[in-house]
Amino acid sequence: MTAPIQELRPGRTDGHEPAVRLDAVSKVYGRELLALDQVTLSVDRGEFVCLLGASGCGKSTLLNLVAGLDRPTAGEIDTREARIAMMFQEPALFPWLTVSGNIELALRVTSSGKTTKKERQARAKELLEIVHLADFGHKRPHELSGGMRQRVALARALAQEADVLLMDEPFGALDAMTRDLLHDELERIWRERELAVLFVTHNVREAVRLGDRVVLLSSRPGTVIEDFPVTLPRPRRTDSAEVAELASTITDRLRQEVLRHAQPAAQRPAGTGIEK
């Protein structure tokens, strides 16, 4: 085993207010498997940070830790009591509730039952309007397409009035056109609501399209190896030359990281598991 490269970057302290701060966070599974090694990272309020890495870099582990679904083995995670919402690769809607019912449940939990059913129904309708699904509240999740379900999941996350939105490859299973539209949607909502977004993806262009910063993680164990600021003006297009240029720089860096793991004896295919 090669030793992990330790290239810690301190969280930014130039007057920004971090919504989420990870300080030397490590996660060990069982006795041996080091999934995350001393990850230090911060996401400011209203900042969009994309986490990028090859398979096995512990991206999802990291999100689970921030979401409180799992505990770190060492290090500290400071979420400043921010409300945290999360979207998964699957919509994870409850099939026994209607589209509107799914959102109303989120509203009900968030308000600790201090709202009336009528208020929640009205609010759910507003949230569905934000994701252009106002006419589909009475439908069941399975009656919608994959992209529409993911938008319902987004509306449900918004219902939590969260300050931090964690997204675990939320558009990974969608076709390119739907994904493009959802990028526009997400960007608009993120700006209007000044959310802090931590967005995990293995798609380099998606990361460059969306992020204020693209944070590169190494694999096995996951550590932060590089932090690319993205200064391209918004709105960006996934197929623009500028996005492609930065994406290819990042891909090259990622390739180096993947090559580090290539074992000479093993006849592995040269794929990186990365969509360029």
Next chain:
Amino acid sequence: MTADLSQHIAGLDALELSHRERQSLASRIWARTWPMLSAIALVLAVWELVVLSGWRPEYVLPGPFTVLADLWNRLGEAEFYQAVAVTMRRAVTGFAVAVLVGLVVGAAVSRVKPLRAALGSLITGLQTMPSIAWFPLAILFFKLSESAILFVVVLGAAPSIANGLIAGVDYTPPILLRAGHILGLRRLALYRHVILPASLPSFLSGLKQGWAFAWRSLMAGELLVIIAHQASIGEQLDNARELSDAPGLLATMIVILVIGIVVDMCFGAADNALRRRWGLDQGVG
């Protein structure tokens, strides 16, 4: 830009939605009934052939027409309905108690780890125990009374119902648990809003299996525990045997079979409705 975006989205949505057309009611009913009717016709034909072959004399094995005529006569008698009413009352009471017991035990076992270690395999063991083996003990406890019958019916059905609930809780999709956790649902709230609804399909199949066990135990009970002055289906079956009334015996057996099938079909319909609502019926056909 925004108007353009929302139009784009509306266009994609319209393209992506699947339009499933439902067949008309008449054709759906016909599609379900004709295989059943053919199966019944086939059984009756084979039965008639066996009778015609002279394998057993007619007073032991009467033909289908004799039996159906006997059944028709019974359907006109008040005594028949009283017997069915008594049996169904026992079935419903026993099953209701079994559901209650199954729910409580299932919920406790699925939630409390030591209880699961202690009782988990015992419940499955109880399920495999033939219910008739309980009757000597039941009669010892309750004498020849309705309580003895109910005791065995509950013991027969409750383990299946509890197991259905436990399996449903165990196989709640982890992604839904995580989603519930993210929404802020904890402990009882998580149970109420996620785990219990998610275990509904499994619970329903537990109910269905529980009903089958309850019905079998009830018939065994009514044959063994005959209570004076109280007609029941099992008692009629026993009477028919004692009087060597073969047509009556077979007619009663048909009644038992039909009641079992009809109740099972009700559970099947509930299961189908649930699958359709949840979208679990997609993919095939």
